[in-house]
Amino acid sequence: MNEIALIFRALLRNKVGAILISLQIALTLTIMVNAVFMMQERHAQMQRPSGLDEANLFYLSNTIFATDYNQEVALRDDLELLRNTPGVVDAIQINAIPLSGGGWSMGLQTEPGENQSSAGVAVYMVDDHAIHTLGLELLSGENFAETDIQWRESGTTRWPAKTIVTQAMAKELYPDDWQSALGKTVYISQTQPIQIIGIVRALQAPWNGWNGVERSMLVPYQMETSNSRYMIRTEPGRRDELMPIIEKALAQSNKGRIIRGLRTMEETRERSYRGHNAVNKILTTVVFTLTLITGFGIVGLAMFSINRRTKQIGTRRALGASRSQIMGYFLIENLMITTLGVVIGSAGAIGLNIWLVNTFTLSPINPVLVVIGIACIYLVGLLAVLYPARKAANISPAIATRTA
Amino acid sequence: MFFYYLRMAKISMVKHWGLSLLMILAIGLGIGAAMTTITVNYMMSANPIPHKSNQLFNVQLDSWDVNEPYFDDGRPPAQLTYRDAMALMDARKAMRQTVQSQANAVIEPEGDDSIPFQVSARANSADFFTMFDVPFIYGGPWTRQADESKEQVVVINSEINQRVFGGENSVGQTLKIAGFYYKVVGVIDYWNPLPRFYDISTGAFNETEEIFVPFSMIAEEKINRSGNTNCWKPSGDGFEAFLNSECVWTQFWVELPDNQAWQEYNDFLTAYVQQQKAIGRFERPLNNRLLNVMQWLESMEVVEDDAVMMMAMSLMFLLVCLLNTVGLLLAKFLGKSGEIGIRQALGASRRDLFYQYLVESGCIGVAGGLLGLLFAYLGLQGIDSLYGEMTRGLTELDATLVLSAIALAILSSLAAGLYPTWQASKVQPSQQLKSQ
Numbered sequence: 001m002n003e004i005a006l007i008f009r010a011l012l013r014n015k016v017g018a019i020l021i022s023l024q025i026a027l028t029l030t031i032m033v034n035a036v037f038m039m040q041e042r043h044a045q046m047q048r049p050s051g052l053d054e055a056n057l058f059y060l061s062n063t064i065f066a067t068d069y070n071q072e073v074a075l076r077d078d079l080e081l082l083r084n085t086p087g088v089v090d091a092i093q094i095n096a097i098p099l100s101g102g103g104w105s106m107g108l109q110t111e112p113g114e115n116q117s118s119a120g121v122a123v124y125m126v127d128d129h130a131i132h133t134l135g136l137e138l139l140s141g142e143n144f145a146e147t148d149i150q151w152r153e154s155g156t157t158r159w160p161a162k163t164i165v166t167q168a169m170a171k172e173l174y175p176d177d178w179q180s181a182l183g184k185t186v187y188i189s190q191t192q193p194i195q196i197i198g199i200v201r202a203l204q205a206p207w208n209g210w211n212g213v214e215r216s217m218l219v220p221y222q223m224e225t226s227n228s229r230y231m232i233r234t235e236p237g238r239r240d241e242l243m244p245i246i247e248k249a250l251a252q253s254n255k256g257r258i259i260r261g262l263r264t265m266e267e268t269r270e271r272s273y274r275g276h277n278a279v280n281k282i283l284t285t286v287v288f289t290l291t292l293i294t295g296f297g298i299v300g301l302a303m304f305s306i307n308r309r310t311k312q313i314g315t316r317r318a319l320g321a322s323r324s325q326i327m328g329y330f331l332i333e334n335l336m337i338t339t340l341g342v343v344i345g346s347a348g349a350i351g352l353n354i355w356l357v358n359t360f361t362l363s364p365i366n367p368v369l370v371v372i373g374i375a376c377i378y379l380v381g382l383l384a385v386l387y388p389a390r391k392a393a394n395i396s397p398a399i400a401t402r403t404a
Numbered sequence: 405m406f407f408y409y410l411r412m413a414k415i416s417m418v419k420h421w422g423l424s425l426l427m428i429l430a431i432g433l434g435i436g437a438a439m440t441t442i443t444v445n446y447m448m449s450a451n452p453i454p455h456k457s458n459q460l461f462n463v464q465l466d467s468w469d470v471n472e473p474y475f476d477d478g479r480p481p482a483q484l485t486y487r488d489a490m491a492l493m494d495a496r497k498a499m500r501q502t503v504q505s506q507a508n509a510v511i512e513p514e515g516d517d518s519i520p521f522q523v524s525a526r527a528n529s530a531d532f533f534t535m536f537d538v539p540f541i542y543g544g545p546w547t548r549q550a551d552e553s554k555e556q557v558v559v560i561n562s563e564i565n566q567r568v569f570g571g572e573n574s575v576g577q578t579l580k581i582a583g584f585y586y587k588v589v590g591v592i593d594y595w596n597p598l599p600r601f602y603d604i605s606t607g608a609f610n611e612t613e614e615i616f617v618p619f620s621m622i623a624e625e626k627i628n629r630s631g632n633t634n635c636w637k638p639s640g641d642g643f644e645a646f647l648n649s650e651c652v653w654t655q656f657w658v659e660l661p662d663n664q665a666w667q668e669y670n671d672f673l674t675a676y677v678q679q680q681k682a683i684g685r686f687e688r689p690l691n692n693r694l695l696n697v698m699q700w701l702e703s704m705e706v707v708e709d710d711a712v713m714m715m716a717m718s719l720m721f722l723l724v725c726l727l728n729t730v731g732l733l734l735a736k737f738l739g740k741s742g743e744i745g746i747r748q749a750l751g752a753s754r755r756d757l758f759y760q761y762l763v764e765s766g767c768i769g770v771a772g773g774l775l776g777l778l779f780a781y782l783g784l785q786g787i788d789s790l791y792g793e794m795t796r797g798l799t800e801l802d803a804t805l806v807l808s809a810i811a812l813a814i815l816s817s818l819a820a821g822l823y824p825t826w827q828a829s830k831v832q833p834s835q836q837l838k839s840q
Contacts, residue, residue, distance in 0.1 A: 016734060020727055020731040021727075021731055023727050027723060065520055066583070067583045155643050157639060190638060258520055274792065277790070286718070286721055293429075297426075305735070308738070
C-alpha cells in the first residue's frame with residue numbers, strides 16, 4: 001500500500017505527461033466503444049432475412065418501345081418461355097424488387113374511412129407463382145388461385161379483392177394476435193376492402209432504411225406497363241449459366257422491347273448494404289489504427305521515462321529492490337494512468353453516444369459494450385507497457401556506481 | 405539560423421528515429437483520416453453553380469394532407485403537384501421559370517442493324533438551359549414558343565450525339581424517341597453539377613440526364629415520367645385524373661435577379677395559395693418556401709449522416725494523434741534538459757531555444773502532413789473501391805484541399821509542439837549543470 005502512494009506521488013511530479021496519455025486513452029475508449037456500437041447496429045440490420053431464396057434469384061427489365069405491342073399476350077408468352085426453360089424453377093412479373101430502393105407503398109387500415117390510422121406497407125404485384133418463385137414460406141392460409149389474377153390497366157386506382165401479407169404486417173394490423181389477421185377484411189386506399197387470405201413468414205420491402213422494412217403485401221395483379229420486371233428463380237447453381245441464355249431468348253422472341261438491367265438478388269443485397277459495409281470497414285480500420293497509435297504512444301512515453309530514470313532504477317536495484325519490484329512499479333504506474341483515462345473515457349463514450357442519438361437518431365448504447373471497451377483498454381495498456389517495464393527491470397545495479 | 409536549426413532538427417530526429425517515426429506516422433494517419441472525410445463532406449456540400457446560386461430558387465408549396473405534415477419537422481413537400489406547377493408556369497411571374505420531371509425513353513436509331521437503347525431523360529421548360537447555364541456544343545435551347553405549341557424537339561448530350569450521329573453537328577436531324585420523331589435543336593457539352601441540385605428527389609449525386617424534351621411531352625403521353633411520386637389522397641382512374649390529383653412529382657425552379665423580385669414572387673405565391681384555399685385545397689397552414697440553391701440543399705440535408713459521422717470520428721482521431729505527439733515531444737524535449745542547460749549557459753536566450761524546438765516540431769509536422777496527403781489519397785481510393793459508383797465525383801482532391809491538408813498538418817503539429825517547446829525553453833540551466 002505504501003508503495004502505491006509512493007508511485008502516485010512520483011507520478012504527480014510529472015503530471016502533464018500522465019494526463020496527456022490519459023486523455024489519449026480516454027478518447028480512444030470513447031471512439032472505440034461508439035464505433036463498435038455503430039458497427040454492431042449495421043451488422044444486425046444486414047443480418048435480417050429478406051425471406052427470398054436469394055442465391056438462385058435474378059431479375060431483368062423489359063422495356064417496351066414498339067407501339068403495336070399487345071402486352072397481355074406478350075406477357076403470357078414471356079412467362080411461358082421462362083417457365084419452360086430447362087433449369088428455371090419458376091418466374092413472375094413483379095412491380096418492384098425487394099431491397100432495390102425503388103418500389104410502391106400503400107397504407108392498410110382495419111376500419112374504412114379517411115381519418116383512420118393506417119399502416120404503411122410495400123406492395124408487390126404478382127401472380128399465383130410468386131410464393132414459389134420468390135421462395136417464400138406460407139405460414140397460414142393459402143396462395144392465390146389462378147382465377148384471382150387480374151389484368152391491371154395502367155393508371156387504375158382499383159385494388160383486387162385478395163391479398164397475402166407478411167407476418168410483420170399482420171402483427172402491425174393485429175398486434176394482439178397476428179394469426180387472427182387471416183381471413184379478415186382490411187382497407188386499402190382508405191375505403192377499398194381487401195381480404196387477407198394468406199400470411200407469409202418474411203418478405204422485405206424495397207427500402208432497407210425504412211423501419212417497416214418487414215411489412216409487405218402481395219396483390220394478384222399482372223400489370224400493363226411499358227417497363228416491367230421479371231423475377232426468375234433457377235435450380236441451385238445454375239443462375240449464372242442461365243442469365244445470358246434467358247436474356248438472349250427473350251430478346252429474340254419479341255423485337256418490340258429491350259431486355260436490360262439483368263441483376264442477381266445477391267448483387268442487389270450487396271448494393272443495398274454497400275454503404276453499411278463501407279462504413280463498417282472504415283470504422284474497423286479507424287479502431288484498429290487508433291488502438292495501435294495509443295499503444296505505441298504508451299510504449300514511447302514509458303521508454304522515455306525509463307531512460308530518464310535509468311540511474312534511479314540502478315540505485316534502487318543496488319539498494320536491494322528485486323527485478324519484479326521494478327517491473328511492478330511501472331505496471332502499477334501504467335495502471336493508474338489507464339484508470340484515469342478509462343474514467344474520463346467512459347463518460348466521453350456515453351456523452352458521444354448521447355450526441356449521436358440526438359443528431360442521427362441512433363439507439364442508445366449497450367452498457368456491456370462500455371465494460372468490454374474498458375477491459376480492452378486495460379489489456380492494450382498492459383501489453384504496451386510490458387516491454388519497457390522488462391527493459392527497466394533489466395537495468396544493472398552497477399549503473400548506480402557510474403556518474404551520469 | 406533557420407537552416408542551422410533545420411540541421412539540428414535533422415540530427416535530433418535521426419538520433420531518436422523510432423520516436424520521430426512514431427510521431428510522423430501518428431500525424432500522418434490523423435491528417436489522412438481527417439482529410440479523407442473532410443473531402444467527402446466538402447464535395448457533398450459544394451456549391452454546384454457558384455456564380456448564380458443566389459438567383460435560383462426552388463418553389464415549395466404545402467399542398468399536403470391536413471392531418472399530417474409531409475416531413476415530420478413540418479417542411480412542405482419537396483415537389484409540386486402537376487396542377488400547381490402548371491398554374492405557376494402559366495402565370496410567368498418570374499424572370500425565368502422551369503417545371504420539370506425525370507423521365508426515361510427508348511431511342512431507336514435509324515438503320516436496320518442499329519439496336520434500340522434506353523436513355524435517361526428530363527422533361528423541362530425552355531428556360532431550364534439558360535437558368536442552369538447548360539453548356540452547348542451545337543445549337544441551343546428550344547424556344548418558349550416551342551413549349552407552348554408542344555413541338556417535338558430534343559436536346560441531347562454529347563454521348564448520345566456520338567452514339568447516334570457519330571459526334572457530328574446533329575442540329576436539325578430527327579431522332580425517334582419512344583416511338584415519336586423529335587427534331588434535335590441542341591447538343592450539350594459535358595455538364596455535371598454536384599450535387600445535382602435541380603432534382604435531388606432520386607439522389608443528390610446522380611448523373612445529369614442524356615436527353616431533354618419539353619415538359620408537355622409527359623401530359624401528351626409521348627414520354628414516360630419516372631422519379632419520385634408521392635400521394636396522400638386517392639386519385640381517380642386514368643392519366644387525366646392522375647395529372648389533376650394531389651400527387652407531387654414535379655420540380656419547379658425560378659430565377660429572380662434581386663431581393664425585390666424575390667419579395668414580389670413570394671407575395672405572388674402567397675396570393676396563389678390563398679386563392680387555392682378559397683376553392684378548398686391547401687388545407688394546411690400557409691407554408692411556402694422559396695429557397696436559393698444552397699438553402700435548398702441544406703434544407704434537404706444532401707450531406708449524408710454517415711459522412712458527417714465519419715468526419716466527427718476522424719477529427720477525434722486526429723485529436724488522439726495530436727495528443728500522442730504532444731506527449732512524445734514533451735518526453736523528447738525533457739530528455740534533452742542537459743543539452744538545453746548547456747546551451748543556455750553558453751548564452752542562448754529562451755527565444756532562441758523556443759525557435760529551435762519549434763523548427764523541429766514544424767519539421768515533424770511537414771513530414772506528417774506529406775504522409776497525411778498520401779494517406780488521404782489512399783483513403784479516398786479506398787472509399788471509391790468500397791462505395792463504387794455511389795461516390796462518383798465525391799472523392800477527388802483539388803488544390804484547395806491539398807493546401808489545406810498541409811496547412812492543417814503544420815498548424816496542428818505546431819500547436820502540438822507549442823507546450824513541449826515552452827517547457828523545454830523553461831529549463832533552469834544551473835540545475836542541469838549542477839547535476840552533470
